[in-house]
Amino acid sequence: MKTFARGLLAASCLMFASTSALAAAPTGKANPRLLGTRAIVACDAVEKSCGVASISFPAGISGLVPHGRPDVAVASMFYPSVDDAEAIIARTDAGDTAQAAVDYVFTVDPYADYRQLAAVKLNPDGTITVGQQTGAESASQRCAVKGATFVVQANNQTTATICDAMATGFQKAKGSLPQRLLTSLKAGARVGGDNNGERSGVIRVWSSENEAVFYTKVLADAVVHSSKHALEELDVEMNRYQAGVAAPYASDLIPLDKETTKVVKRVLHKLGYYRGRMDATWNDGSEQALYDFNWNNSFFLKPTVVVDGQRKIDGPLVNSMRDADLDALAPASH
Known part of the structure; x- marks a missing residue:
């Protein structure tokens, strides 16, 4: 050394x-x-x-x-x-x-x-x-x-x-x-x-x-x-x-299943980012809405990705959107 x-x-x-010597000794029962x-x-x-x-x-x-x-x-x-x-x-x-x-x-x-x-x-x-x-x-x-x-x-x-x-x-x-x-x-x-x-x-x-x-x-x-x-x-x-x-981790990716898609779309719609159909499908319009939302609210863009033929999305992002205080998030600017 x-x-x-x-x-x-x-x-x-x-x-x-x-500093330990100067610290007060514990007295009585905790x-x-x-x-x-x-x-x-x-x-x-x-x-x-x-x-x-x-x-x-x-x-x-x-x-x-x-x-x-x-x-x-x-x-x-x-x-x-x-x-x-x-x-x-x-x-x-x-x-x-x-x-x-x-x-x-x-x-x-x-x-x-x-x-x-x-x-x-x-x-x-x-x-x-x-x-x-x-x-x-x-x-x-x-x-x-x-x-x-x-x-x-x-x-x-x-x-x-x-x-x-x-x-x-x-x-x-x-x-x-x-x-x-x-x-x-x-x-x-x-x-x-x-x-x-x-x-x-x-x-x-x-x-x-x-x-x-x-x-x-x-x-x-x-x-x-x-x-x-x-x-x-x-x-x-x-x-x-x-x-x-934080930047996303591959280990935090979760399937973009029907229920998750609805959760994400609901938030994007309420904030004005998404104006398409409120169903369980995911298309280019949905992806663009997610991009715009991330651009206004996150340090890092967090797009969906396809892994082994299955589309996935960042789990912490979905959880944060599910529990979001919408008034605290930046809405779309049109």
Whole structure:
């Protein structure tokens, strides 16, 4: 390692040690109204992206749980710590595996018993390492599952089986990394959730490969605070962001079947882009209307494509149109 890099790492570790020493120690029992959380952390070597999806009770978890960039992601939970997250990232930059980085932080953090940390690191050669630890004082009904490219962890849940459900959901999911993270959260919701209810959530994915990197490395960013329908709203917000900002992924293409065609045409018609027949057929007029809509509302054009004889369309785009607030979209100009 170069001397300059060693110096940065040493400085990072010193800063971590000093800020932890100054932090207030947890007092009494953890407030169960605040600290229950479940999350999945994952990286994708093909997409060159990493991200975190988490859902919980209190507002503000978008600034507490997820940390990362295109080659590493960390979820800091129970008593969250930005110092811990930054130290883990610094250790992986220095060559540690994700597990070694998490283990190191647990040895130097005086409040490690109150932490739950997960990290996934995407290396330049495409290999991925994962790491996780849960402190002894973490809330009951806690769990963790490590896979080849992901970590699921949770605490203060209605059931400890929620991690297995989220892991299975992620492994079976199709689509881009943001879509698979969302599927994992939904899979967990089918078996349980936060003991206090799930009212706030975040899905944040960073990428160095998507064409959107010209503008931003944030491939997906969805945040919901204090809503009874947090998971449903998180779904809507993520698809809106991905449809509007990110370039499309082939893995997100879905068949342009009759029902999907009607959904897309209905929105295009209401906004004045399409004036043809409102049936389940797709023709040049429909395609032009979609082109005009994308030109006025998205960073990237997202035309339909024919794959193996079947016409397909970007899934996040369709989802965003289905749940659109039409007053917030640009109408056709005639």
